[in-house]
Amino acid sequence: MSEVVFDRIVKTYQRNSIRALDDVSFSADRGSLFGLIGPDGAGKTSIFRILATLTLPDRGQARVSGWDVVKDYSKIRQVVGYMPGRFSLYPDLSVGENLSFFAALFNTTVQANYDLIKDIYRQIEPFKKRRAGALSGGMKQKLALCCALIHRPSILFLDEPTTGVDAVSRKEFWQTLGNLRKQGITILVSTPYMDEAARCENIALIQNGKILSINTPQKIAGEFPETLFAVRSNNMSGLLRDLRGMSGIGSCYTFGEFHHITFRQGIENPQKWLVGELESKHHHEIEFMQVQPTIEDCFIRLMKKDE
Amino acid sequence: MRTILFLLQKEFRQIFRNPSILRVILIMPVVQLLIIPLAADYEIKNINLSVVDHDHSSYSQKLTAKILSSGYFRLNDFSPSFNKSFSEFQKDNSDLILEIPSGFEKDLVRENKAGLFIAVNAINGMKAVAGSAYLSGIISDFNAEILMEWTPPVHPASVAGIQVVPSLWFNPGQTYRFFMVPGVLVILVTMVGAYLCALNIVKEKETGTIEQINVTPVKKHHFILGKLIPFWVIGVFSFSLGLFVIARFVYGIVPAGSLLLLYLFLSVYLVAVLGFGLLVSTYSATQQQAMSLSFFSMTVFILMSGLFTPVESMPVWAQWIARCNPVTYFMEVIRMIVLKGSTFPDIRHHFLIVILFGTVFNVWAILHYRKTV
Incomplete structure (x- = not known):
């Protein structure tokens, strides 16, 4: 009712x-x-x-x-x-x-x-x-x-x-x-x-x-269609710029202490590829992990799609 | 009914907690009534006079003394030449120049006829007109006195032709204050009613409390009555304070007519004024807007009401504006009741018109309020 x-x-x-x-x-x-x-x-x-x-x-x-x-x-x-x-x-x-x-x-x-x-x-x-x-x-x-x-x-x-x-x-x-x-x-x-x-x-x-x-809320978060990763390094603003410049990255935005990223299709072993790329760009203390999408992630994705 | 009581309780609580409203209610009547009627006096006094006496005779001295003893004039300078006085004129120190030609006394005695010259500084039109009129009056008085001196008093009746003695009704002393104080009372009631009412409602809009009230089952007419009644009471209170305390004890004004009739008219008039305040509030979103809107309209209302200048002496088009102004009617009624002792039949047209104003303002405001909120 x-x-x-x-x-x-x-x-x-x-x-x-x-x-x-x-x-x-x-x-x-x-x-x-x-x-x-x-x-x-x-x-x-x-x-x-x-x-x-x-x-x-x-x-x-x-x-x-x-x-x-x-x-x-x-x-x-x-x-x-x-x-x-x-x-x-x-x-x-x-x-x-x-x-x-x-x-x-x-x-x-x-x-x-x-x-x-x-x-x-x-x-x-x-x-x-x-x-x-x-x-x-x-x-x-x-x-x-x-x-x-x-x-x-x-x-x-x-x-x-x-x-x-x-x-x-x-x-x-x-x-x-x-x-x-x-x-x-x-x-x-x-x-x-x-x-x-x-x-x-x-x-x-x-x-x-x-x-x-x-x-x-659970379903909205569960509907996130891609795998989501979190990255951070010693130079966060430089990291964001570099990530956005890479052709293999689907989306990238700041989320708390990390940047959340998704990869485009067709990258094998994304972790190895990304860490290699970042080290070549002089990033140190790189942390990388897969994370559960939150509602905010869904919101950002939907917002971008809407635009 | 119960709802209105709660709204009124809340309204009075807020009013008594607001020191600036209390000041407006208590101090404004006193200050307005003490200052305006005493300061805004139409009797022209202290006209600065320059005397140029080329004659230096006993008559010329007598004339000057008579003029100065009238109380209207103040001697600015006594100069030997017109040009010298004229420079005082240009400096705006002097309002009038009286030039007495040489041979004034001689001509008067010998030829029974003499000339005088008066120059008037017409920058302040009112002073110029009044001053030259007073001066001409005194001079013709002087003329009559001399005639009396010369003519042997055989037939007293032959001296005076037609003598006009005006009898002044309703205000025998032509005391300006008696005319002004009731007028200021009207202004007071109008301002208290329109301003306070408009500002109060707009304040509820500004703080958003009006929306909080709107989502309750309170009816629009409850809300509006809850606003009108407190300010109606305040208007009556301010008026009574002015009438019974200041007007009576400071100016000695006791209404000649019925107090009941006066208060009956006041009650109806306040409904019209509060309706106007309500109307202003429906067209304003902020207190600043309400303030400017009511200030602009109040200025027109007050200046066009016949407070200072009689409506009858305005041009016809302006008389029409004055007739569309509720203040004009109370201005007339209060003077009729207080000074003349007019009764209901004399003012029944005023009653009808003010009731009409009240209806129009309030209905208009309520209709517009519905549309906007």
């Missing part, structure tokens, strides 16, 4: 000159954790704004919980929680005031739904009297999530909730999302960080308003 359906949506801005979403379709099952993965400007926020009934699609149809985002927007607003990418709570109201204000707008109280937000709220409760504008980045995100959850929504839209948050808070945040999922809440989350994608059940890779691929 699909809880969120996005069907051939087109969205343009500035009198059709900017195409933010170009024929985008996907669907997310009830109770699933669905990730929208893509760089800045890919169109993730536009998808959320359409689903949250804040903007209208130019073409196509979107449904949330069976309701149409255009006709039944008021029904949708009762059941979704939306956390925008930018902090959008009242900076001049305190943590507690923000929370009870949003609870009141949904005709409920903080006490009635305390069990749902308990895990997160406990962490910011010591600062209950502090103005929301004076909180740190991570605490702002936690407060925003509490405010999005306070009316017990059945669907949660989280637009880049971990952008600008430290590594520890990010990890905690994803654990929280896992707990919420166990309570039956459908979660749609976007992130520019590929490493977070593996925590989702299904992911959609998005680039320039188009969906490159939709699948489980």
